Amino acid sequence: MTVAGWIEIVLFLALLTAITPPLGAYMARVFRGEPVLLTRVAGPVERVTYRLLRVDPERGQDWKGYARSVLVLSAVFGGVLYLILRTQSAFPWNPRNLGAPPWDLSFNTAASFLTNTNWQYYAGETTLSSFSQMAGLAVQNFVSAGVGIAVLIAFIRGLAARSGNHLGVFYVDLTRAILYVLLPLSVVVGLVLVSQGAVQSLHGLTEATGLTGRPQTFLTGPVASQEAIKELGTNGGGFFNVNSAMPYENPTWLSNFVEMLAILAIPAALTATYGRMVENRRQGWMVFGAMMSLFVVAVAVVYIAEAHATPAMQAAGLTGDNLEGKEQRFGIASSALFTAVTTAASCGAVNAALEALSGFGGVVPMAQIMTGEVIWGGVGSGLYSMLMFVILGVFIAGLMVGRTPEFLGKKIEAREVKLTVLGTIAVPMMVLVATAVAIATKWGAPSIYDHGPQGFSESLYAYTSQTNNNGSAFAGYTGFVQPNGTNAGAFGISFADVLGGLAMLAGRFIPLLAALAVAGALAGKRVAPAGLGTLRTDTPTFGVVLVAVVLIVALLTFVPALLLGPVVQGLSDQLYG
């Protein structure tokens, strides 16, 4: 650990806090349909889009209509993406003439990008053509992020509605999320990344002969444009197999800093958007504070853990930081911070190999994902999941102090509580069941790479990450065997691909539908004025309650599993293999 490292972390947190109010206010204006600076350019495009889609922006949808639009669009896009992958040899920009990935890998990858997970069983540059990456994957980077934001906005409208049962119009929210937020930010971030050295070209392969005569083959592609939305949309699927550790994706310390800010900017700012839309900014800050306090602990633990030699290093007589699987230009601080950022947000991009993290270093990414991706979380999905925990917190706290549970002046009744519990418990249950099936049956075994508890950690991480739509990995765990650099003769491990794919779909859509249903149930409720008996939800005290609910309901479920894997490794110097 160094003073400079801590300064970097504090600087990052300060900048994140500073951009939250202005960006949050901007998004609130956008989703209320108020004019912003970009309206001049984007307004006409918006109107053409609605005409093309034959959508009436004035005709609001109830929660079922909104959910139907989300599901139908997702189904269509899932099909489109699967077809693009399966026919990639027919498309241009395929410098290596790669064939189609196998069906099981394609299913997993399509599910992965559709659900904003971006889990990578495929190996970017050696499995997929530039066309598949930009017209297939990167489109989903925008759309899945846009869907997350749209559903959040609909959820907030349900909380704030004074009458009626309308949550807005899905295609209007999606269009605005892309046109006013994701696309302009991607252009800016993409060009900043190119200025640092991220590649953006369609030249394909370049041969070089090094200073001592060693040959080296280089591949470029439309990387920066994909990298930008990969971070901003908390997607995380890299153009290259090693993701943001690859210098062509993330060339410098500065590009790394920008990428980290890009990952958390929108999820953090949405808390301010929420505060404005429910006309109580303190509500937004309460959620922001709860997320920040959990996050600060996570960052500190990884940073401290990685600044020590691992058991394998000690066995080889080495001292110093755990630089295994880390890049020199980032060092321990930027690697630790990125790791915490990407697993807090449901991003899953990595600038270091998570499999090589020390035992306790590895607890943090897993534990953050296990909270259900609510420490910032994915764009939109993080906050609507956190607001479900808020409702749960209101219910629990209300019971404890003997008051009628109310949230934003609306009574929380049986239907909302049932749906909320479904939305918050379903994902942890699926993680545990999928992991249990994967480690207890012979089908899960071929995917495991490391020995001892690390092999269990790989499995646990794989299903935790996929079900919670994160996408980062202990990447020894595999669903795709790729013998020799091209995918001729390669095959998918069907069990891992299909189980993972289903986990991602269920982990995305069950909480999403539960959130919309809760919003639908709350939308029509009468707002009672706050009285002396009202439990206030915009105070630091309630923030503590919220943190406790997250820890107890989500994280506590996983403590036994964590003990068996990364914690055991952190406590012992024993080597396995």
Add this chain to the structure above:
Amino acid sequence: MRELRTAVIAALALTVALGLAYPLAMTGAAQLIFPGRADGSMVEVGGRVVGSTLIGQDFARPTGRKDAAGDPVLAPDPRYFQSRPSVTGYAPAATFFNNQGPNQKALAGQLDGFARAYLARERPYTPGLTRRGIPSDAVTTSASGVDPQISEANARIQANRVARRRGLPLARVLTLVDDHASRPLFGLAGPKSINVLQLNAALDREPSR
């Protein structure tokens, strides 16, 4: 039906706009504003492409011997600073990580091998160098397998060997190391690092004696 029709049109429109127009426009803009960087920061020496400043490479030469499989055995060229070890053959177009966890025997063995090789290479020129004195970047593999940089401490150890083998004054080599050491954010953050390819290319430009 109406819902499906809307979704199909939306999928087509979004694919064309975000999947083709956006990346192609970005490519055009990047090529216009940052031509060299957008194409991979390639380095030319004497009109020949020798690599990329952003991508680490292997500064090794064939020894003339062959291994059991009949492939030529390579050895690090002692006249050059050496990159961090890589198990991917420094392949920037087929990247992967070895994925050995922190408590794997295989990782301990790999680290031990790299430490032996480092000591064998550097100790003749840096007497008193021990395992505990090896900077950890010198024996660990990076996540990308193509890390272009090494730590300052690693470069200072290697400078002893490079100076001797090239017949250059140590002070001159250390000056070159300092010239190529960079620290982000005006020297406030991040580790001080040296780009190995740029440093080696600068060494090759030194007048030989």
